[in-house]
Amino acid sequence: MNTRQLALIPTCIALNVAMGKVVQELGLPIYLDAVGTILVTTLLGSGAGVLTGGLSQALTALLSGQMMWLAFLPIQVLIAIVAGAAAQRGGFRTIGWAVAWGALCGLLGGILSAVISYLLFKGVTAPGVTALGALFRSLGLSLERAVTAASISTDLLDKGIAFGLVAAVLLALPARMASRFPGAVRATRRGA
């Protein structure tokens, strides 16, 4: 690992955790805990994204005391893969495109997390999702369907906004900084 990755990866992990505070300040029903993962993937590639996402998940589990969140590790891998594919194809060239890629990521991630949370916890994960789940359940959906619906609708919104934010950051990068990251140039199709 080179010095630059060594400096950037902890920053992006910390960003994943610190976004929790932003969301909390604004009282939004989403997490945005993958912004750092998506960002590092566009800058340094999917490998760095997997490492950042995996370590973030482990750390969130440790900091919140909820080791069971480790079970959602595969989702971080999925995010890094989808973000990597989006970056390869210039998916961050406008905020609209990024939100669309994010929605795709949210859909896939929602399905995966519904499967994991049903298998492991029979529907109890984060309070937000659980409350939504209880709502869907009271509307007459079965437990499995309620969990799936709750987690997919949260994930669609969450990943759409997260990808959009990363596009906003990449598009706002000063030219000199952007050009140090060939990945960022490709993801936004700058100068193309």
Place this chain on the structure above:
Amino acid sequence: MTPGPPPSALTRAHPFTPLTATLAVVFLAFLLPAPAGPVILAVLAVASAPLLGDGGALRPTFIVVIPLWLLLFLVQGVLGDAPFTAIGPLTLSVAGAREALAQGARLTAIVVPSLLALRGFRAARFVDAAAERGWPFSAAYLVAATLQTIPRLRHRVSLIRDAQRSRGLRVRGSIVQRIRALVPLTLPLILGALADADDRAVALESRGVAAVAVPGARRTPLDPPVDRALDRSVRWGAVLAVVLAAAWRVIR
């Protein structure tokens, strides 16, 4: 760094010991027969906090755990499937209540040692222990640098929020307004963090990190933590307990 508890059995322990024990509890919580196994584990975990000299960890534990217990009983017990049984004024699904009890106990059993391990975690001791074992420097650095960056970024969120508020940013209102407020809050945070990381790379490079990045190079541990017989037996005991529980699960 967050100020931790006063020196206790936990801060004196080898840094790998609490982490190993925590991981073992995570495995045991899912391996032992529910609900009795997780319940016993949870009771032991709660009792261990004051015994290990950090009873203060129980307060944040309860803050995390109690709302989840309530939600579990709501989702599983109240909204669960028949047959139902009456407990006081409540009508609960029998299977749902059992499940809620097991999940709640698992959660509690896992939260307590995690918080204890985290409150006793010292980055420098961890890096020293890792250096002594010949771990790659980058692995230890990633863990410790991340833990140092988090409080700084969280602090910066507050600073940016105050600055933007004084320029008239509204952080309350409809959900669309609040989503719009994300951009002025996060753009300066992320751009600033990226610029810092670039400078940090130069600082690391000039501080001899290139020398430890060479295969076979070893960093000098400054104050290597003592790995006592007690530490080793706790770690081996934890591993053994997990292996036995897993074996029992397989042959049962």
Place this chain on the structure above:
Amino acid sequence: MTVRFDGVSFTYPGSAVPALRDLSLTLAAGEVTWLFGKLGAGSSTALLVAGGFAPILTGGERRGSVRVGGLDPGDPATRAALAGRIAYVSAQPHLQLSGLAETVFEEVAFAPANLGWSQARIREAVPQALARIGAGHLAERVPTELSGGELQRVVIAAMLVLAPEVWLLDEPASALDPGARAAAYGLFREEARRGAAVILATEDADGALEAADRIVVLEHGAVAQDGDPAAVLASDACWLLGAGSTTIGELWRAAMDRTPAMARGSVPLTLGAAVQRVTGR
């Protein structure tokens, strides 16, 4: 170690304009060389290139030859051989922390530990380095809780402990109060006497004039003036490059435009010289 630039050009990625153009310069061991110029003249870039940080960390394209003690610092293969021998200090102390240390002692010990020094050697060298920059009392403090000035001294101590052969200093004293600033410049002179090549890029003409043995004035990434600091700084040619002068020098030149009598003779750069010019004593 001597630092040699031979026909060096450097262009940052994405930039059309080179930051250094055909720069040839030899910076001797045992001397404090002051790189001076307008913002963007190339002083900071020259330091980054001398340390190998450009292009290894910044990206970009370098042409020509750079040698530090005979090795090319921009070659990734020489990084381990040069580790700990080139010190770099910039103006933002909080960005130069290791990110690992919980005490100032550990912060200063970070680089020696990376270089694999023995514990005994580290325990001896760290307090000495802190004491030399007047920061011995900070040893047990938490780095993130220090003031900017205290932190800058810790960062300098973290380099000093290595007894580096080259010092690359980019506005190293800007966070320091006047007393600490004078002490820091004194320390850099001592380091040059010890045999290090000290390269100081700063706009603080008052401090640098005292500390430097030689001035190199850069313009558009190339050498415009080179020589004795006092003589070059007092010259009209240097003034016309627009990089400024000492406080007294700038004051004198502002007054000179209105008082032709002041324009006779050379421009004084220090308070003492100005008093002498005015009173004739």
